[in-house]
Amino acid sequence: MSVAANRLWRLMLAPAGLWLVVFFVAPFSIVIAVSLATTDFLGRPVFGWNPENYQQVFDPLFIPVLVRSAAFAVAATALCLLIGYPVAYMIARFGGRFRNFLIVLIILPWFADYLVRIYAWFVILGDQGVVNGLLHAVGFPGDPPVTFINTPFAVIGGLVYDFLPFMILPIYAALERMDPSLTEAGKDLYGTPLQTFLHVTWPATVQGVVAGVVLVGLPALGDFATAQILGGPNTYMIGNLIQDQFGSGYWPFGAALTIVLMAVLSLLMIFYLRSAARPAEASA
Amino acid sequence: MSGQAAVVDQATPEPLAPMSHQKVVVRRAVAARKFDQPRFLYVFTALVFVYLFAPILVVFWFSFNSRKSLQVFGSFSLTWYGKLLEDSNIISSLVASVEIAFVTMVVATVLGTMLAFGLVRARWWANRPTGTLMLLNLVTPEIVTGIAFLLVFSQLGLTLSLGTVIIGHITFSIAYVTIIVRGRLAAINREVEEAAQDLGANDLQAVRLVTLPLLWPAIIASGMLVFVMSFDDFVTSFFTTGIGVQPLPLRIYSMIRFGVTPEINAVGSLMMVITIVIVLAALFVYARQQRARLAFLAE
Numbered sequence: 001m002s003v004a005a006n007r008l009w010r011l012m013l014a015p016a017g018l019w020l021v022v023f024f025v026a027p028f029s030i031v032i033a034v035s036l037a038t039t040d041f042l043g044r045p046v047f048g049w050n051p052e053n054y055q056q057v058f059d060p061l062f063i064p065v066l067v068r069s070a071a072f073a074v075a076a077t078a079l080c081l082l083i084g085y086p087v088a089y090m091i092a093r094f095g096g097r098f099r100n101f102l103i104v105l106i107i108l109p110w111f112a113d114y115l116v117r118i119y120a121w122f123v124i125l126g127d128q129g130v131v132n133g134l135l136h137a138v139g140f141p142g143d144p145p146v147t148f149i150n151t152p153f154a155v156i157g158g159l160v161y162d163f164l165p166f167m168i169l170p171i172y173a174a175l176e177r178m179d180p181s182l183t184e185a186g187k188d189l190y191g192t193p194l195q196t197f198l199h200v201t202w203p204a205t206v207q208g209v210v211a212g213v214v215l216v217g218l219p220a221l222g223d224f225a226t227a228q229i230l231g232g233p234n235t236y237m238i239g240n241l242i243q244d245q246f247g248s249g250y251w252p253f254g255a256a257l258t259i260v261l262m263a264v265l266s267l268l269m270i271f272y273l274r275s276a277a278r279p280a281e282a283s284a
Numbered sequence: 285m286s287g288q289a290a291v292v293d294q295a296t297p298e299p300l301a302p303m304s305h306q307k308v309v310v311r312r313a314v315a316a317r318k319f320d321q322p323r324f325l326y327v328f329t330a331l332v333f334v335y336l337f338a339p340i341l342v343v344f345w346f347s348f349n350s351r352k353s354l355q356v357f358g359s360f361s362l363t364w365y366g367k368l369l370e371d372s373n374i375i376s377s378l379v380a381s382v383e384i385a386f387v388t389m390v391v392a393t394v395l396g397t398m399l400a401f402g403l404v405r406a407r408w409w410a411n412r413p414t415g416t417l418m419l420l421n422l423v424t425p426e427i428v429t430g431i432a433f434l435l436v437f438s439q440l441g442l443t444l445s446l447g448t449v450i451i452g453h454i455t456f457s458i459a460y461v462t463i464i465v466r467g468r469l470a471a472i473n474r475e476v477e478e479a480a481q482d483l484g485a486n487d488l489q490a491v492r493l494v495t496l497p498l499l500w501p502a503i504i505a506s507g508m509l510v511f512v513m514s515f516d517d518f519v520t521s522f523f524t525t526g527i528g529v530q531p532l533p534l535r536i537y538s539m540i541r542f543g544v545t546p547e548i549n550a551v552g553s554l555m556m557v558i559t560i561v562i563v564l565a566a567l568f569v570y571a572r573q574q575r576a577r578l579a580f581l582a583e
Contacts (some may be wrong), residue, residue, distance in 0.1 A: 003485040004487065005405075006405075006406060006407055006408075008407075008409050008487065008488075009395075009401060009402055009405040009406035009407075010402065010406045012399065012401045012402035012405075012406065012408070013398075013399060013402030013403065013404075013406055013408070013410055013414050014402075015395050015398055015399075016395040016396060016398060016399035016402075016414075016418075017399070017402075017410065017414045017417070017463070019395060019454070019455065020414075020417050020418065020421055020455070020460065020507050021417075021456070022428065023433070023436075023451060023452075023454075023455045024417065024424075024432075024455055025417070026436065027429070027432030027433060027435065027436040028432055030435045030436050030439055031428075031431060031432050031435055032433065033331075034435050043433075045439075046493055054528075062444070076333075083332060086325055086328050086329070087329050087332050089324065089325070090322075090325045090328070090329040091329070094322075094325070094326075100571075104567060105333065105336075106336065106564070107563075108560060109336045109337055109339075109340050111512060111516070111556075111559045111560055111563045112340050112552075112555070112556040112559065112560070113516045113518075113533060113552060113555045113556065113559070114516060114517075114518050114533070115339075115518055115536050115537055115540065115552075116343060116536065116548075116552035116555060116556065117339060117340070119343070119536075119540050119544075119552065120339030120340060120342060120343045120552075121549060122540075122544060122550070123339070123342055123346065123354055123544065124338070124339055124342055126354070126544065127325040128352060128354055128544070129354055130342060133353075133354070133356070133378050134563075157337070159334060160334075161335075161339070162401070164332075164336070214423070215423075218423060218425055218429065219425050219426075221425070222425030222426070222428065223425075223427075224426040224427060224519075225518060225519070225537070229540055232409055239427050242431065243427075246431060246434060246523070251435075253500055254431065255431070258427075258428055258431050258432075260426075261428065262424075262428050265424070265425060265428070269420070269423050272423070273416075273419065
């Protein structure tokens with residue numbers, strides 16, 4: 001490669017690199033600055049050193065919200081794994097020539113608008129929704145027969161629906177990369193299906209599982225629209241709390257919440273990036 | 285494997301063979317059958333597909349309901365679509381969303397493609413940090429970047445408008461383009477470019493005449509993907525939109541907050557059709573080239 005060409009390729013990095021520095025890195029420094037600020041009487045940030053904003057995050061008033069957010073995100077991620085792994089396994093092993101088609105079918109609903117997908121559950125399971133209509137028609141007692149909206153189940157179910165493809169895709173990719181003769185070898189060595197799964201298939205696909213857990217867990221923890229549409233005051237998540245602060249609340253507190261959320265998410269991200277980097281280095 | 289298991293299974297429906305050797309075979313065959321023909325898995329996967337598609341289809345179905353109810357389907361009608369056309373707010377939001385998505389697509393595709401070239405081909409210390417930055421951007425939840433945008437724009441004194449929405453959308457879109465194009469670029473054999481250079485092309489000509497034509501499907505597919513993601517985006521738009529015309533997802537959001545109306549079913553179905561058609565087109569473009577490549581390799 002000529003020197004001139006290398007210079008050209010270096011230049012290619014510049015526009016997007018600068019864009020990300022200006023619009024991704026720089027904004028974070030402002031969030032950090034605001035998280036330590038107070039406000040003037042118009043609600044505009046006055047910069048300074050006010051770590052109280054962070055103390056407020058761990059105020060007993062808000063602890064339930066933090067715990068609930070974590071619990072919802074963990075539950076949604078676990079459910080996605082329980083549902084997603086068998087589906088990915090099924091498609092990768094037994095999908096045959098329909099594999100690509102089935103994977104497209106898994107992704108396709110995700111491309112329906114995010115809000116519409118959440119709202120759809122309102123249509124199906126709302127108090128005036130389809131299921132309650134059917135149950136009422138067959139004579140189930142109660143008005144409505146089933147209450148789903150405003151319960152934790154609604155929010156967790158909505159989160160699972162939002163992010164399930166993100167769990168299935170990386171697990172599928174890992175299963176597809178895996179040599180199927182490995183499971184046969186496991187069976188030839190008199191392993192039971194469970195043993196074969198635990199000692200052969202699972203270790204070979206754990207990378208995909210980690211990727212899926214992060215890809216579902218990160219957005220689930222930061223989500224606010226699902227809890228807002230399918231939930232109520234009892235299902236408030238940290239995303240709702242943040243959103244409120246930037247609506248009519250106190251911006252510095254909102255910024256501090258955002259930084260705390262980001263810190264938790266960063267731990268997950270570092271974990272993911274390190275585990276993603278390992279096989280790349282091994283194959284290089 | 286599964287065929288073999290099935291044969292053994294048919295031949296010995298009951299494990300009555302006295303010889304220990306045969307016993308082992310039978311036991312393994314039964315175990316293998318469970319493993320290789322998991323009827324449970326088929327049913328489970330089918331149920332998951334129902335779960336994935338039912339909500340969308342229900343919304344679509346009820347968008348054609350002549351009645352306002354979500355429980356009783358009256359007769360087939362386009363009433364709610366007619367209502368949409370009369371609603372000037374929704375029309376202007378639709379136009380705004382298309383504009384935002386189009387500008388985002390063009391800018392993000394150019395920036396992302398350049399970044400892919402840089403990351404694959406430049407020999408430089410900046411490659412690694414830029415690549416990491418792109419990945420971080422990709423995995424950072426939108427609520428965090430959305431708030432970062434809100435604070436930056438307000439500190440800079442920028443009025444929130446469609447322009448600020450576009451800046452937000454371009455930022456989250458670049459990484460998707462780069463990842464798709466980079467994958468394809470890394471797969472292209474450098475020798476075809478070297479062959480062009482042997483035939484007298486300079487560096488730029490080799491890229492323009494040889495590499496870019498091979499990359500076009502990946503670039504177009506990623507551009508379509510960006511269009512759809514921008515068109516559907518809610519969270520980033522939520523924090524970067526000012527007063528005035530709102531992108532369509534925000535319009536839907538305020539409609540939902542006012543309560544369930546059949547109009548939402550109609551506008552939601554319309555968005556679904558638009559995005560799914562674009563996504564399928566992108567897949568088609570991408571898959572056709574892959575098939576062409578396979579055919580070329582087979583020759």
